[in-house]
Amino acid sequence: MPHIAIISSSIRTGRISHRIALYLKQFIESKNLSTAEILDLQAYNFPIFEERLKFLPTPSPTLLDYSSKVKSADGIIIVTPEYNGGYPASLKNAIDVLYDEWYHKPVAISTVSNGIFGGTQVITSLQFSLFKIRATTVTAMFPNPKAQDAYNEAGEAIDKEAVDKRATTFINELMECIRKNNK
Template sequence: MSSIVILSSSVRNGRKSPQVARYTEAPQPASVIIPFLKECKFSNFEGRLTLKKIDGAPMLQFAEEIKKANGVSYVIPEYNGGYPAGLQNAANHFYTQWHSNPVVNATVSTGLFGITQVITSLQFTLWKIKSWTVPAMFSVPTADKTFDESGHAIEKEATEKRAAAFIPELMWCIEANKRMN
């Protein structure tokens, strides 16, 4: 069975990314782990994991989860046209863990338009860490009105329509990646 890491990448109070991560979790044709970046307690970037001694168990556990995963789904909030510094920090700490991993992106915003801007700024980083960017994307505008606290869609039909290709395309890329390696 394949495994997917759904990374909830917001660390701010009042974040909506966990609800979107929970929504994309169930049900999936793979085992799913949802690390919340806020709980990983990453130190500021001073060098890749391979170049420094790490005392933080959450960071080492996160590295192992990414390394074992067959694919990654980023749940990314938009902050002023960009993605959170914590996600860049996580990308910088690890390098080989991201290589050739198929990656899909769920973008989250409480506004109407921020969701498209974050992908542009993240794409270059994904190329540099050698991730395989899957074209499918799940955009969640007005996330505060789209999901309840448990991650259930309030407007179920519209949300399912936007999410329809998201995980199936990731699963297709995971299977293709397995055949290539």
């Protein structure tokens, strides 16, 4: 069975987007599509980037843990909020600190906002950064507008039927990319 790592990007106090990471983990596991775990950037609490992992003389155990989880995952989902039209510094930090780990890695992006657009303006800048680091982004999107009203704190979707339908399309495309990558 494949393994998907879900990067929960927001480290903001009172963050909402983590609910979508919880939802996606539960969704993937309940459908028996893959094993899944959340790589929580708030819990990792990485320092601001100074140099890539491979050039650090004494990398922290948490950074080594994060690196091995990105490297060994068959696919990655990045859950990101939109901050001023871009993605948060915590995520840029977590992308730039690795390099080879991203190579040809299938990555699906789920965006989040508290407004009506679902954070979709993040897509272009995040996809470009992932392209530059040689990851393989899938085109399916999973935008989450008004996320504070759409999910509870446990990551349960309020309109489960509608959200599950959108999640199915999103995850199916990632799974297809993983299958082709693992051939």
